[in-house]
Amino acid sequence: MILERDKDLKRLNTLGISAKASWYAAPGSVKEVIELLSDSRFTDIPKLVLGSGSNTLFSGDFNGLVVHPDIMEISIVDITESSLKLKVGAGVDWDRFVAYCVDRGWGGVENLSGIPGCVGAAPVQNIGAYGSEAKDTIVWVDYVDIVTSQERRVTAKECRFGYRESIFKQELKGKTIITFVTFELALDPVVNTSYADVQERLSSTESPTLYDIRKAIIDIRTAKLPDPAKIGNAGSFFKNPIVEESFAQGLKEGNPTLRLYPSSPGFVKIPAAWLIEQCGFKGVRELNVGVHQNHALVLLAYEGATGRELLEFAQKIKRTVKARFSIDIDMEVSVTASS
Numbered sequence: 006m007i008l009e010r011d012k013d014l015k016r017l018n019t020l021g022i023s024a025k026a027s028w029y030a031a032p033g034s035v036k037e038v039i040e041l042l043s044d045s046r047f048t049d050i051p052k053l054v055l056g057s058g059s060n061t062l063f064s065g066d067f068n069g070l071v072v073h074p075d076i077m078e079i080s081i082v083d084i085t086e087s088s089l090k091l092k093v094g095a096g097v098d099w100d101r102f103v104a105y106c107v108d109r110g111w112g113g114v115e116n117l118s119g120i121p122g123c124v125g126a127a128p129v130q131n132i133g134a135y136g137s138e139a140k141d142t143i144v145w146v147d148y149v150d151i152v153t154s155q156e157r158r159v160t161a162k163e164c165r166f167g168y169r170e171s172i173f174k175q176e177l178k179g180k181t182i183i184t185f186v187t188f189e190l191a192l193d194p195v196v197n198t199s200y201a202d203v204q205e206r207l208s209s210t211e212s213p214t215l216y217d218i219r220k221a222i223i224d225i226r227t228a229k230l231p232d233p234a235k236i237g238n239a240g241s242f243f244k245n246p247i248v249e250e251s252f253a254q255g256l257k258e259g260n261p262t263l264r265l266y267p268s269s270p271g272f273v274k275i276p277a278a279w280l281i282e283q284c285g286f287k288g289v290r291e292l293n294v295g296v297h298q299n300h301a302l303v304l305l306a307y308e309g310a311t312g313r314e315l316l317e318f319a320q321k322i323k324r325t326v327k328a329r330f331s332i333d334i335d336m337e338v339s340v341t342a343s344s
């Protein structure tokens with residue numbers, strides 16, 4: 006197992022923030038995860054699980070153990086006439102997994118093409134895009150309990166998935182090392198082109214295939230989103246707030262450009278990007294941090310940015326939105342406590 010001291014994390018997070026971890030380990034199996042947790046050097050120090058660092062903001066150095074589960078196995082655990090269950094290791098790159106399914110004609114995850122990260126992180130915030138969410142295909146999640154070192158399994162229902170939410174961000178926050186995620190994929194898939202951009206791009210394609218969907222989505226994403234290899238970012242920095250419909254309708258009266266999206270009964274989702282743009286932050290740069298010029302939801306970390314600087318900038322945006330609209334916008338990005 007890879008085990009390193011004083012690990013530089015700059016290349017292990019897509020924001021490119023410099024931070025150090027006292028220890029870094031990459032266990033390659035459940036057995037190695039359990040061995041790591043029972044190592045006396047690590048029993049009493051803080052632990053942080055890291056996939057590809059595409060949704061993580063290091064607010065400072067991490068004085069503890071960073072664990073990168075490097076479990077790469079993929080196996081079919083059940084198959085029926087209409088679907089199969091695929092158990093996928095937490096360390097598998099998410100988009101490679103999507104490509105693997107699309108290549109074999111297994112449907113369900115193709116709309117989530119191009120999302121950075123590891124499979125183990127997908128259930129944590131129930132990744133979603135283009136009319137689809139990870140919860141649509143996840144059947145269960147296996148993890149090792151960080152405190153007891155016991156292996157556990159939670160069903161999709163027990164995961165209590167919501168919009169960028171799950172039990173792993175609530176009761177189980179910081180308590181699990183997800184080792185495997187099991188997905189149910191359709192053998193005779195029906196493609197989902199419900200999202201306007203996808204529909205438009207495929208308007209001249211008769212009977213689009215999984216591959217057509219994947220290609221369309223990757224093209225849309227590449228054209229729209231900044232590449233973390235070129236400029237540090239973590240995709241959407243904030244979640245879209247969910248507010249009471251009556252409140253949102255009142256806001257819309259004075260702001261005709263505001264679009265509302267359905268949520269649970271009586272509630273609607275307001276685009277956080279619209280709120281941030283209205284507050285004048287779109288395209289703004291302050292020293293080493295800023296907001297993308299085309300995407301007000303994407304915060305940028307220019308070379309030399311520190312985690313603290315980005316966090317303070319994000320808090321300033323949050324305060325300004327609150328003061329102007331009386332709406333709280335929560336961070337989608339997971340902020341590590343510097344210890």
Ligand SMILES: Cc1cc2nc3c(=O)[nH]c(=O)nc-3n(C[C@H](O)[C@H](O)[C@H](O)COP(=O)(O)OP(=O)(O)OC[C@H]3O[C@@H](n4cnc5c(N)ncnc54)[C@H](O)[C@@H]3O)c2cc1C
Pocket residue numbers: 019053054055056057058059060061074095120121122123124125126127129130131132133134181182183184230231232233238239240241339
């Ligand atoms: C350019 C860009 C575009 C993006 N687009 C989207 C999008 O369309 N939709 C979307 O939902 N997200 C999007 N994201 C966010 C990100 O890709 C996802 O949240 C992804 O799932 C994060 O995976 P990761 O492995 O990088 O997680 P990390 O950033 O490493 O970790 C994220 C959180 O999950 C926890 N975690 C990670 N792995 C495990 C594990 N094995 N066990 C327990 N906890 C774990 C971490 O502790 C942390 O709290 C985007 C990010 C970028 C940079």
